[in-house]
Amino acid sequence: MDKVRIIVAGPRGRMGREAVKLVLDTENYELAGVLDYKNEGKTVGELDGFPASEAKIYTDIHQCFKEQNPDVLIDLTTPEVGMEHTVTALEYGVRPVVGTTGFTSGDLDKLEGLCKQTGLGCIIAPNFAVGAVLMMKFSQMAAKYFQDVEIIELHHDQKLDAPSGTAVKTAEMIASVREEKRQGHPNEKETLPGARGADIDGMRVHSVRLPGLIAHQQVLFGSDGQTLTIRHDSYNRASFMSGVKLAVDTVVKSSTLVYGLENIIE
Numbered sequence: 001m002d003k004v005r006i007i008v009a010g011p012r013g014r015m016g017r018e019a020v021k022l023v024l025d026t027e028n029y030e031l032a033g034v035l036d037y038k039n040e041g042k043t044v045g046e047l048d049g050f051p052a053s054e055a056k057i058y059t060d061i062h063q064c065f066k067e068q069n070p071d072v073l074i075d076l077t078t079p080e081v082g083m084e085h086t087v088t089a090l091e092y093g094v095r096p097v098v099g100t101t102g103f104t105s106g107d108l109d110k111l112e113g114l115c116k117q118t119g120l121g122c123i124i125a126p127n128f129a130v131g132a133v134l135m136m137k138f139s140q141m142a143a144k145y146f147q148d149v150e151i152i153e154l155h156h157d158q159k160l161d162a163p164s165g166t167a168v169k170t171a172e173m174i175a176s177v178r179e180e181k182r183q184g185h186p187n188e189k190e191t192l193p194g195a196r197g198a199d200i201d202g203m204r205v206h207s208v209r210l211p212g213l214i215a216h217q218q219v220l221f222g223s224d225g226q227t228l229t230i231r232h233d234s235y236n237r238a239s240f241m242s243g244v245k246l247a248v249d250t251v252v253k254s255s256t257l258v259y260g261l262e263n264i265i266e
């Protein structure tokens, strides 16, 4: 069987480093190159702290795709860069696996259209950790019985986007089954703006940023005389890699946009 030729965008980032390792350590994957904004002309093996690899570093995505003709792009960058990479990948016939968070619903609509037009698969996964996907699914199940819910997401203090992609996805999954409700007292008033967190469909979302954390979320449900808390913790970035592998193995066979790993986990 031919190896899956993969480009990793954002290789020197916290997630990108793990993804490069995953690709190099997986027998039927080949690291075709990486996309960075610097180090053009060097190889991955020349970067500090990277395993031996002759894969080339590109700063120009067009040159990269033309020279390497890869099968898959794994993007772990920032929302603006990630969206540009994803659109360009689909235009070049490359299937994207996107872990980058912060895409808007407009971005997702555009990508869905591009997938239809090109017949290519694309996977956007706000969270690759299997436990986090289960947390979201369990929360969706619980929301049928508990209308009142608040989400607390906790991440490291270098995270750029808030709320997290996971919190947004969780709220969307809950909203799809929950009877609409504006929570809290009808006369509730914030005496300090932001005290009640962000509002997604009447659900409150609170973002904590602290050094020492990696990626954590708890979903709290309340009703008469009882609460239910569903919590997930990622203690390292290796926790995301089995999900990245599942997404790569799935996207090479798919022809539509998939938003969320819950749609491909059995």
Ligand SMILES: NC(=O)c1ccc[n+]([C@@H]2O[C@H](COP(=O)([O-])OP(=O)(O)OC[C@H]3O[C@@H](n4cnc5c(N)ncnc54)[C@H](O)[C@@H]3O)[C@@H](O)[C@H]2O)c1
Residues within 6 Å of the ligand: 009, 010, 011, 012, 013, 014, 015, 016, 035, 036, 037, 076, 077, 078, 079, 081, 098, 099, 100, 101, 102, 125, 126, 127, 128, 129, 161, 240
């Ligand atoms: N889906 C998931 O399970 C999951 C898990 C962790 C992080 N994330 C998301 O992944 C993204 C990256 O997270 P991180 O913690 O690795 O961030 P990071 O800041 O450590 O890494 C981002 C990398 O992108 C690189 N970059 C910026 N502009 C670029 C460009 N034009 N071309 C190529 N590379 C460029 C930066 O140099 C940096 O190394 C974030 O959006 C984060 O929310 C998702």
Ligand SMILES: O=C(O)C1=N[C@H](C(=O)O)CCC1
Residues within 6 Å of the ligand: 101, 126, 127, 128, 155, 156, 159, 160, 163, 164, 165, 166, 167, 214, 215
């Ligand atoms: O470290 C991050 O950044 C993470 N972002 C994702 C999100 O926004 O949900 C998932 C977990 C880690």
